[in-house]
Amino acid sequence: MRTLRNLDINKSIESRKLIFEEDWFDKFDNFTNYLIFIALITSSVLCLKEINPLSSNDRVGYYLFSLVIVFCLYGFYCKFSEKHLKEIRFYIHxxxxxxxxxxxxxxxxxxxxxxxxxxxILNEPINDFSFGNQEKTILVFFKNDTILYTVIKEGIRLNAPVLFSQHFTRRDLKKILQKNDSQQFH
Known part of the structure; x- marks a missing residue:
C-alpha cells in the first residue's frame, strides 16, 4: 500500500480529495510521472509534424503517434485526478x-x-509486468448515503496512475451497492 501518512478522513470527505502529508518521494513521483507524459507527448507531436498523413507510407506512424498522444493525455489526467474522490450513491443501509x-x-x-x-481500505495485488509486489489500493469513504472512493497504485520505483481498472472498480462498486443479496456475486 502506498504510504498515506496522516490521512485526514474527515477533511478528505469534506473536500472530496485525499488529504494527507506528502513526503518528498510522493512529490518526486508526481513530478516524474508528469515529466514522462509531457516528454512522450512532446516527442510524438514533433514526430507528427514530420509525417504526411495523406501518404500511405506514413499513415501507420500518424495513427501510432496520435494514439500515443491520446494515451499520454489520458494518463496525465488519471495521475492528476487520482487524489480526487469519486462518488457513488446507494439506497441501502x-x-x-x-x-x-x-x-x-x-x-x-x-x-x-x-x-x-x-x-x-482494500489492497489488491497487481499481477502486471513489473518486479516485486505491487498493490492497487481502493480507498472507500462513507458519507451519508454515498461512498467516496479513489483507486491508487504503488510501485517499487514509480507510482504510475491507475488507467483502466478504476473504471472496472466503479462498475463493480455500483453493481454491488445497487443489487439485493440474492443477485450479488453471481
Missing amino acids: REEAKQKILEYGKKYNCRISKISDNFV
Missing part, C-alpha cells in the same frame, strides 16, 4: 453497504488494512 464492500474485497483477494466507521 450504510452497514449493509460496508459489508458488501468488504465481501467484494474478500472475493478479489484484497488485503483489508483498515476498517472504521466511515473508511475502508
